Amino acid sequence: MSMNRIIKSSEKVTAYYETDNTILIKGNCFDILEKLEPESVDMIFADPPYFLSNNGITCKGGKMVSVNKGEWDKLGVNEVTSVYDKHEFNRKWIRLCGKLLKKNGTMWISGTLHNIYSIGMALEEEGFKIINNITWQKTNPPPNLACRCFTHSTETILWAKKNDKKARHYFDYAKMKELNDGKQMKDVWTGSLTRASEKKEGKHPTQKPEYLLERIILASTKEKDVILDPFCGSGTTGVVAKRFGRFFVGIDLEEEYLDISRKRIDKTVNIREE
Numbered sequence: 001m002s003m004n005r006i007i008k009s010s011e012k013v014t015a016y017y018e019t020d021n022t023i024l025i026k027g028n029c030f031d032i033l034e035k036l037e038p039e040s041v042d043m044i045f046a047d048p049p050y051f052l053s054n055n056g057i058t059c060k061g062g063k064m065v066s067v068n069k070g071e072w073d074k075l076g077v078n079e080v081t082s083v084y085d086k087h088e089f090n091r092k093w094i095r096l097c098g099k100l101l102k103k104n105g106t107m108w109i110s111g112t113l114h115n116i117y118s119i120g121m122a123l124e125e126e127g128f129k130i131i132n133n134i135t136w137q138k139t140n141p142p143p144n145l146a147c148r149c150f151t152h153s154t155e156t157i158l159w160a161k162k163n164d165k166k167a168r169h170y171f172d173y174a175k176m177k178e179l180n181d182g183k184q185m186k187d188v189w190t191g192s193l194t195r196a197s198e199k200k201e202g203k204h205p206t207q208k209p210e211y212l213l214e215r216i217i218l219a220s221t222k223e224k225d226v227i228l229d230p231f232c233g234s235g236t237t238g239v240v241a242k243r244f245g246r247f248f249v250g251i252d253l254e255e256e257y258l259d260i261s262r263k264r265i266d267k268t269v270n271i272r273e274e
Contacts, residue, residue: 006226006249011035016255017262021270022238022248024258029230029251033096041100041249042170042225044107045216045237047208048093050114051086086115090122093230098126098162100228106131106161106169106220110208116156128160131169136212137190157212159220169220176219189215201267202260204234213240221246235261242268 006023007013013035017024025032080089097107107128109119123130134157141153161169176185194209213236221227223245229237232250234257241248242265252258 006040008035008037016258022265024250026258032251036100038099039102041228042105043221044097044228046230047110048231052114087118090118094122094126104168108159108216110157112155123160127163129163130158130160132159132187135188139192172219201263207234208236213237233257235264238265239268245270
Protein backbone atom coordinates (compact mmCIF):
# COMPACT_ATOMS: atom_id res chain seq x y z
CA MET A 1 0.00 0.00 0.00
CA SER A 2 1.37 3.38 -0.96
CA MET A 3 1.90 6.04 1.70
CA ASN A 4 0.27 8.45 -0.74
CA ARG A 5 -3.02 6.62 -0.27
CA ILE A 6 -3.19 7.32 3.45
CA ILE A 7 -1.00 10.39 4.16
CA LYS A 8 -2.17 13.92 3.33
CA SER A 9 -0.26 15.29 0.33
CA SER A 10 0.80 18.33 2.38
CA GLU A 11 2.34 16.22 5.15
CA LYS A 12 5.62 14.34 5.40
CA VAL A 13 5.61 11.05 7.32
CA THR A 14 8.34 8.44 7.26
CA ALA A 15 7.25 4.82 7.55
CA TYR A 16 9.04 2.63 10.06
CA TYR A 17 8.09 -0.33 7.88
CA GLU A 18 6.26 -0.48 4.57
CA THR A 19 5.14 -3.25 2.20
CA ASP A 20 2.45 -3.63 -0.44
CA ASN A 21 -0.19 -4.20 2.24
CA THR A 22 1.22 -2.76 5.49
CA ILE A 23 2.47 0.55 6.84
CA LEU A 24 3.88 0.90 10.37
CA ILE A 25 4.53 4.42 11.66
CA LYS A 26 6.51 5.38 14.77
CA GLY A 27 5.19 8.35 16.70
CA ASN A 28 2.59 9.83 18.99
CA CYS A 29 -0.79 8.85 17.58
CA PHE A 30 -2.17 12.39 18.02
CA ASP A 31 0.55 13.78 15.76
CA ILE A 32 0.24 11.02 13.16
CA LEU A 33 -3.56 10.90 13.02
CA GLU A 34 -3.62 14.61 12.14
CA LYS A 35 -1.54 13.83 9.05
CA LEU A 36 -3.72 11.08 7.61
CA GLU A 37 -6.26 11.59 4.84
CA PRO A 38 -9.85 12.15 6.00
CA GLU A 39 -12.27 9.31 5.24
CA SER A 40 -9.50 6.99 4.06
CA VAL A 41 -10.07 4.12 6.51
CA ASP A 42 -12.74 1.39 6.48
CA MET A 43 -12.29 0.08 10.01
CA ILE A 44 -10.38 1.00 13.17
CA PHE A 45 -9.40 -1.30 16.01
CA ALA A 46 -7.97 0.36 19.11
CA ASP A 47 -6.67 -0.98 22.39
CA PRO A 48 -5.75 2.34 24.05
CA PRO A 49 -3.80 2.83 27.31
CA TYR A 50 -5.84 1.94 30.39
CA PHE A 51 -3.68 4.07 32.72
CA LEU A 52 -3.64 1.39 35.42
CA SER A 53 0.14 1.14 35.91
CA ASN A 54 0.10 2.12 39.59
CA ASN A 55 2.90 -0.06 41.03
CA GLY A 56 0.45 -2.73 42.19
CA ILE A 57 0.88 -6.50 41.77
CA THR A 58 -0.89 -9.21 39.84
CA CYS A 59 -0.38 -12.89 39.07
CA LYS A 60 1.14 -14.14 35.84
CA GLY A 61 2.28 -17.68 35.17
CA GLY A 62 1.81 -18.52 38.84
CA LYS A 63 4.13 -15.69 39.96
CA MET A 64 3.46 -12.30 41.50
CA VAL A 65 4.46 -9.56 39.04
CA SER A 66 4.02 -5.80 38.74
CA VAL A 67 0.88 -4.49 37.04
CA ASN A 68 2.95 -1.78 35.36
CA LYS A 69 2.78 -2.04 31.57
CA GLY A 70 5.27 0.67 30.63
CA GLU A 71 5.76 4.41 30.69
CA TRP A 72 3.07 4.79 28.00
CA ASP A 73 0.42 3.45 30.44
CA LYS A 74 1.21 5.66 33.44
CA LEU A 75 -0.66 8.74 34.59
CA GLY A 76 1.29 11.82 33.57
CA VAL A 77 1.89 10.58 30.02
CA ASN A 78 0.28 12.89 27.43
CA GLU A 79 -0.57 15.18 30.38
CA VAL A 80 -3.07 12.65 31.75
CA THR A 81 -3.08 13.15 35.53
CA SER A 82 -6.75 12.78 36.53
CA VAL A 83 -9.98 11.07 35.53
CA TYR A 84 -10.96 14.24 33.63
CA ASP A 85 -7.67 14.24 31.73
CA LYS A 86 -8.14 10.56 30.92
CA HIS A 87 -11.59 11.25 29.48
CA GLU A 88 -10.31 14.16 27.40
CA PHE A 89 -7.46 11.93 26.15
CA ASN A 90 -10.07 9.41 24.98
CA ARG A 91 -12.25 12.05 23.39
CA LYS A 92 -9.28 13.48 21.49
CA TRP A 93 -8.04 10.29 19.86
CA ILE A 94 -11.59 9.13 19.11
CA ARG A 95 -12.33 12.52 17.51
CA LEU A 96 -9.24 12.26 15.29
CA CYS A 97 -10.05 8.66 14.33
CA GLY A 98 -13.62 9.63 13.49
CA LYS A 99 -12.35 12.05 10.85
CA LEU A 100 -10.41 9.23 9.18
CA LEU A 101 -13.30 6.78 8.97
CA LYS A 102 -15.32 6.53 5.79
CA LYS A 103 -19.04 7.26 6.19
CA ASN A 104 -19.87 3.55 6.41
CA GLY A 105 -16.79 2.65 8.46
CA THR A 106 -16.79 1.31 12.02
CA MET A 107 -14.55 1.40 15.08
CA TRP A 108 -13.83 -1.31 17.65
CA ILE A 109 -12.33 -0.37 21.03
CA SER A 110 -11.15 -2.80 23.67
CA GLY A 111 -10.91 -1.97 27.36
CA THR A 112 -11.39 -2.97 30.97
CA LEU A 113 -13.37 -1.34 33.77
CA HIS A 114 -10.46 1.11 34.21
CA ASN A 115 -11.20 2.85 30.92
CA ILE A 116 -14.20 1.45 29.06
CA TYR A 117 -16.85 3.67 30.65
CA SER A 118 -14.96 6.77 29.60
CA ILE A 119 -14.59 5.24 26.13
CA GLY A 120 -18.34 4.63 25.82
CA MET A 121 -19.17 8.18 26.86
CA ALA A 122 -16.49 9.64 24.60
CA LEU A 123 -17.86 7.73 21.60
CA GLU A 124 -21.30 9.24 22.05
CA GLU A 125 -19.90 12.71 22.69
CA GLU A 126 -17.87 12.50 19.47
CA GLY A 127 -20.82 11.55 17.29
CA PHE A 128 -20.77 7.75 17.33
CA LYS A 129 -23.50 5.21 17.94
CA ILE A 130 -22.60 1.97 19.70
CA ILE A 131 -23.65 -1.08 17.66
CA ASN A 132 -22.61 -3.80 20.10
CA ASN A 133 -21.12 -4.22 23.55
CA ILE A 134 -19.01 -7.38 23.24
CA THR A 135 -17.98 -9.19 26.42
CA TRP A 136 -14.77 -11.17 25.99
CA GLN A 137 -14.79 -13.88 28.64
CA LYS A 138 -11.32 -15.26 29.34
CA THR A 139 -11.15 -18.96 30.15
CA ASN A 140 -7.80 -18.68 31.98
CA PRO A 141 -7.66 -15.27 33.71
CA PRO A 142 -4.99 -14.57 36.35
CA PRO A 143 -6.23 -15.31 39.88
CA ASN A 144 -7.33 -12.60 42.28
CA LEU A 145 -4.47 -12.29 44.77
CA ALA A 146 -6.17 -9.85 47.14
CA CYS A 147 -9.26 -12.07 47.60
CA ARG A 148 -11.34 -8.96 48.26
CA CYS A 149 -13.43 -8.99 45.06
CA PHE A 150 -14.49 -11.30 42.23
CA THR A 151 -11.81 -12.46 39.80
CA HIS A 152 -11.49 -10.15 36.81
CA SER A 153 -12.13 -12.44 33.85
CA THR A 154 -13.66 -10.24 31.14
CA GLU A 155 -12.89 -7.32 28.88
CA THR A 156 -15.35 -5.21 26.92
CA ILE A 157 -15.07 -4.45 23.23
CA LEU A 158 -17.31 -1.67 21.92
CA TRP A 159 -18.27 -1.67 18.25
CA ALA A 160 -19.45 1.72 16.99
CA LYS A 161 -20.40 3.57 13.83
CA LYS A 162 -20.96 7.20 12.93
CA ASN A 163 -24.32 8.45 14.18
CA ASP A 164 -25.58 9.17 10.67
CA LYS A 165 -28.89 7.80 9.43
CA LYS A 166 -27.44 7.45 5.94
CA ALA A 167 -24.47 5.37 7.14
CA ARG A 168 -24.68 1.66 6.34
CA HIS A 169 -22.03 -0.27 8.22
CA TYR A 170 -20.82 -3.62 6.90
CA PHE A 171 -21.55 -6.78 8.89
CA ASP A 172 -20.90 -10.27 7.53
CA TYR A 173 -23.79 -11.91 9.32
CA ALA A 174 -23.53 -15.11 7.27
CA LYS A 175 -19.82 -15.55 8.09
CA MET A 176 -20.40 -15.08 11.80
CA LYS A 177 -23.25 -17.59 11.71
CA GLU A 178 -21.03 -20.05 9.85
CA LEU A 179 -18.29 -19.67 12.49
CA ASN A 180 -20.89 -20.29 15.21
CA ASP A 181 -22.11 -23.70 13.96
CA GLY A 182 -25.04 -22.26 12.02
CA LYS A 183 -26.45 -20.21 14.90
CA GLN A 184 -26.63 -16.45 15.37
CA MET A 185 -23.46 -15.27 17.08
CA LYS A 186 -24.05 -13.63 20.46
CA ASP A 187 -22.20 -10.75 22.07
CA VAL A 188 -20.34 -12.90 24.61
CA TRP A 189 -17.14 -14.36 23.16
CA THR A 190 -15.24 -16.96 25.15
CA GLY A 191 -11.61 -17.92 24.72
CA SER A 192 -8.17 -18.10 26.26
CA LEU A 193 -5.57 -15.43 26.79
CA THR A 194 -2.91 -14.96 24.11
CA ARG A 195 -1.02 -18.18 23.44
CA ALA A 196 2.74 -18.40 23.89
CA SER A 197 3.10 -19.32 20.19
CA GLU A 198 1.91 -15.80 19.30
CA LYS A 199 4.64 -14.22 21.41
CA LYS A 200 7.69 -15.83 19.81
CA GLU A 201 8.93 -12.52 18.39
CA GLY A 202 8.65 -10.73 21.74
CA LYS A 203 6.09 -9.94 24.40
CA HIS A 204 3.69 -7.06 24.84
CA PRO A 205 1.90 -6.67 28.21
CA THR A 206 -1.59 -6.27 26.72
CA GLN A 207 -1.27 -8.37 23.55
CA LYS A 208 -4.62 -9.54 22.20
CA PRO A 209 -5.04 -13.09 20.85
CA GLU A 210 -5.28 -13.51 17.11
CA TYR A 211 -8.63 -15.32 17.23
CA LEU A 212 -10.21 -12.19 18.71
CA LEU A 213 -9.01 -9.97 15.85
CA GLU A 214 -9.94 -12.62 13.28
CA ARG A 215 -13.56 -12.45 14.37
CA ILE A 216 -13.58 -8.64 14.43
CA ILE A 217 -11.94 -8.25 11.02
CA LEU A 218 -14.00 -10.94 9.29
CA ALA A 219 -17.22 -9.53 10.77
CA SER A 220 -16.76 -5.92 9.74
CA THR A 221 -14.43 -5.67 6.71
CA LYS A 222 -14.03 -6.94 3.18
CA GLU A 223 -10.89 -7.91 1.30
CA LYS A 224 -8.69 -4.90 0.42
CA ASP A 225 -10.36 -2.70 3.04
CA VAL A 226 -8.03 -0.39 4.97
CA ILE A 227 -7.71 -1.10 8.71
CA LEU A 228 -6.09 1.33 11.16
CA ASP A 229 -4.76 0.59 14.64
CA PRO A 230 -3.60 3.79 16.40
CA PHE A 231 -2.04 1.88 19.34
CA CYS A 232 -0.83 -1.17 17.44
CA GLY A 233 1.50 -2.64 20.10
CA SER A 234 2.88 -5.98 18.94
CA GLY A 235 0.88 -5.94 15.71
CA THR A 236 -1.88 -8.52 16.14
CA THR A 237 -4.28 -6.40 14.09
CA GLY A 238 -1.72 -6.18 11.29
CA VAL A 239 -1.01 -9.92 11.36
CA VAL A 240 -4.68 -10.79 10.94
CA ALA A 241 -5.26 -8.03 8.39
CA LYS A 242 -2.51 -9.44 6.18
CA ARG A 243 -3.71 -13.01 6.67
CA PHE A 244 -7.11 -12.13 5.26
CA GLY A 245 -6.07 -9.75 2.48
CA ARG A 246 -6.75 -6.39 4.10
CA PHE A 247 -4.51 -3.31 4.09
CA PHE A 248 -3.11 -2.23 7.45
CA VAL A 249 -1.83 1.00 8.97
CA GLY A 250 -0.38 0.74 12.48
CA ILE A 251 0.91 3.49 14.78
CA ASP A 252 2.91 3.07 17.95
CA LEU A 253 5.23 5.19 20.08
CA GLU A 254 7.59 2.34 21.05
CA GLU A 255 10.17 1.11 18.54
CA GLU A 256 10.51 -2.14 20.49
CA TYR A 257 6.90 -3.04 19.77
CA LEU A 258 7.03 -1.88 16.16
CA ASP A 259 9.96 -4.23 15.67
CA ILE A 260 7.89 -7.11 17.08
CA SER A 261 5.05 -6.12 14.75
CA ARG A 262 7.36 -6.07 11.75
CA LYS A 263 8.72 -9.54 12.49
CA ARG A 264 5.28 -11.01 13.03
CA ILE A 265 3.79 -9.45 9.92
CA ASP A 266 6.78 -10.52 7.81
CA LYS A 267 6.13 -14.15 8.78
CA THR A 268 2.39 -13.96 8.08
CA VAL A 269 1.04 -15.41 4.84
CA ASN A 270 -2.15 -14.27 3.12
CA ILE A 271 -4.34 -17.38 3.26
CA ARG A 272 -5.29 -16.88 -0.39
CA GLU A 273 -1.63 -17.07 -1.38
CA GLU A 274 -0.77 -20.30 0.49
